[in-house]
Amino acid sequence: MIGSGISTWIRSSLLARFDLSSMGRSLVFWGLAVSALGLCLALSNTGIRWRRLGHVIGGLGLVLLAIALPKLSDLSTVEKWTQQIVFWLLSGMAIGCSAAAVTARNPVYTAIWFAASLLGVAGLFLFQNAQFLGVATIVVYAGAIIVTFLFVLMLANPEGQANYDRISWAKFPVPLLVLSGAALVAFAAISFFEEPPPAASSGSGTLASSDHMAHLGGELFAKHLVSVEVVGTILLVALVGAVAIVIQGRERRVASSMKTDSILARRNA
Amino acid sequence: MSEATALLGNYLVVGALLFVIGLIGFVVRRNTIVMFLCAEMMLQGVSVSLIGWGRYHDDWGGQMLVLFIIAVAAAEAGIAMALVMMLFHKSGTLDIAFWQDLRDEGLPRFVDRQIPEAREEEHVWPTLPVAGVEPVVDAEELLHRSRV
Numbered sequence: 084m085i086g087s088g089i090s091t092w093i094r095s096s097l098l099a100r101f102d103l104s105s106m107g108r109s110l111v112f113w114g115l116a117v118s119a120l121g122l123c124l125a126l127s128n129t130g131i132r133w134r135r136l137g138h139v140i141g142g143l144g145l146v147l148l149a150i151a152l153p154k155l156s157d158l159s160t161v162e163k164w165t166q167q168i169v170f171w172l173l174s175g176m177a178i179g180c181s182a183a184a185v186t187a188r189n190p191v192y193t194a195i196w197f198a199a200s201l202l203g204v205a206g207l208f209l210f211q212n213a214q215f216l217g218v219a220t221i222v223v224y225a226g227a228i229i230v231t232f233l234f235v236l237m238l239a240n241p242e243g244q245a246n247y248d249r250i251s252w253a254k255f256p257v258p259l260l261v262l263s264g265a266a267l268v269a270f271a272a273i274s275f276f277e278e279p280p281p282a283a284s285s286g287s288g289t290l291a292s293s294d295h296m297a298h299l300g301g302e303l304f305a306k307h308l309v310s311v312e313v314v315g316t317i318l319l320v321a322l323v324g325a326v327a328i329v330i331q332g333r334e335r336r337v338a339s340s341m342k343t344d345s346i347l348a349r350r351n352a
Numbered sequence: 353m354s355e356a357t358a359l360l361g362n363y364l365v366v367g368a369l370l371f372v373i374g375l376i377g378f379v380v381r382r383n384t385i386v387m388f389l390c391a392e393m394m395l396q397g398v399s400v401s402l403i404g405w406g407r408y409h410d411d412w413g414g415q416m417l418v419l420f421i422i423a424v425a426a427a428e429a430g431i432a433m434a435l436v437m438m439l440f441h442k443s444g445t446l447d448i449a450f451w452q453d454l455r456d457e458g459l460p461r462f463v464d465r466q467i468p469e470a471r472e473e474e475h476v477w478p479t480l481p482v483a484g485v486e487p488v489v490d491a492e493e494l495l496h497r498s499r500v
Contacts, residue, residue, distance in 0.1 A: 122373070126380055152365060153358045174366045177400075181370055181393050185377035190446075193386050197393065200370075204396050207366065211407045213415050216399075216422075223422050228392065228429045235433045236385055239440040260379060264372035268365065290410050302412040303419070310416070314423045321427030325434040332438045 110151035118144025119265035125186040126261070134186065141182055145175060173210060177203030194232050201225040214295050356408060363404030371397030383446050384436050388429070395425050 121141025125134050149171050156163045177200050184196035201224050208217035289298045303311060374393030381387055399418045406414020436446070443450045449462055 122376070126376075148365075152362055155358050155362065156355050170362065174362070177366060177396075178369050178373070181373045181396075184393070185373055185381070185390060190383050190386050193383075193389055197389050200393070201396065204370070204400060207363070207400055208403055208418075211363070211403050213403050213406075213418070216403065216415055216418050219419070219422055220396075220399075223426055224392070224396075228426055229389075231429055231433055232385055232389060235436060239385075239437065239446050260376050264376055268368040268372055290407060290412065299412070299415065303416060306412075307416050310420060314420055317424060318427050321430050325430045328431070328434040328438060332441060336441065 110147060114144050114146075114148030114151050115265040115268055116144070117141075117147055119261045120144070122182055122186070123261045125182070138183075138186070142179070145178060149175070170207075170210060173203050173206040175203075176200070177207060190236055191233065194229050194236065198225045198229050201229075212291050212295070215299055360404050360408040364401055367397045367399075367401030367404065369397070370394075370400060373397075382448050384439065384448050385446060387448065388432050388436070392425060392429070395421055 118141045121137045121139070121144050124137025125141060127133055127137070155167050155170060158164055158167060180196050180200035180203060184193045184200060187193045187196055201220055205217040205220040205225075208214075208220060292298060371394050374390045374397060377390035377393065378387050381390065399421055402414040402418050402421075404414075406412065439451070440446060452462055
């Protein structure tokens with residue numbers, strides 16, 4: 084009885100929203116499917132021609148998606164066209180560079196492609212009037228976190244292209260994953276676009292003002308003070324933890340090398 | 353469809369695509385550092401969605417949460433890099449397949465069956481000097497790594 088209740092719930096709520104025939108006709112779905120196929124080809128272990136073909140097909144899929152998604156405005160004036168094109172460029176850069184990062188064979192190229200993707204994401208933040216976050220993404224993420232990654236990559240240096248960078252995991256799950264990922268995105272996009280927009284929200288109205296930093300600071304330290312303190316504690320704990328992990332590892336290595344030194348000394352004496 | 357809804361929908365699709373590409377990269381790649389970069393990519397996808405929602409509802413909460421995401425991601429990157437260095441010192445490689453004995457019971461072992469060849473231009477054949485003449489050795493040339 085519970086099983087039949089659950090199945091009727093699934094049928095009524097989920098499947099009723101995801102109408103498969105209309106999805107097959109929608110260009111959004113086909114754009115996503117083509118770009119998923121492109122990503123799958125680009126991830127494959129076969130030669131460089133298949134991977135280049137995969138990149139081209141992925142790009143075509145993204146173009147289809149850009150055409151298919153609803154435009155930002157009615158595109159009547161040059162200003163609105165400029166806005167649309169800027170949005171396309173920024174989001175294309177973010178998504179394209181992240182796909183290149185995932186399919187790159189060299190881990191240093193991955194890090195640099197990811198930094199380029201972060202530039203696109205920071206641009207998208209600036210587009211939405213989140214100026215502090217746009218700059219903070221570039222300074223903290225691209226400027227500190229990725230540089231840390233590159234330092235660690237330098238210390239753990241693979242000579243040339245290691246073979247574990249040229250192979251991905253087993254062949255069958257890859258297309259399955261990519262296609263199910265695309266299906267997830269397609270469901271989210273399509274189900275959202277068919278819903279009517281919610282009632283007018285009682286927002287603060289200060290999001291688009293020119294005093295961005297003043298309002299952000301006010302909001303952060305008034306409503307979210309406890310969270311700020313907690314995040315500060317998290318940063319301290321992470322710092323101490325990272326140092327502790329490295330020191331403990333070094334002590335163990337020093338102890339083991341001292342042990343071998345003493346064994347050798349006793350043998351030679 | 354109003355302009356606000358269209359903008360929100362586009363931002364959600366971009367955020368979802370970033371998240372999904374990061375997810376696929378995390379599962380597919382074998383280099384620990386690249387796996388971690390893909391985790392950061394997933395966080396970026398979520399950030400884009402949060403900013404979109406914040407702007408749609410004219411609420412600062414989205415931007416606040418993204419600020420905290422950036423801070424926590426930085427902390428997580430520090431610890432993850434320390435762990436990656438420890439794993440590298442124990443195993444000598446950045447390959448996560450080295451640790452595959454931690455997998456669930458019943459799952460088969462992953463064996464590298466087919467290793468794709470390196471690219472052709474990596475084969476730089478040495479040239480021999482004239483016999484009887486000692487070649488001029490440049491100390492910097494010996495230490496130079498042409499490919500990182």
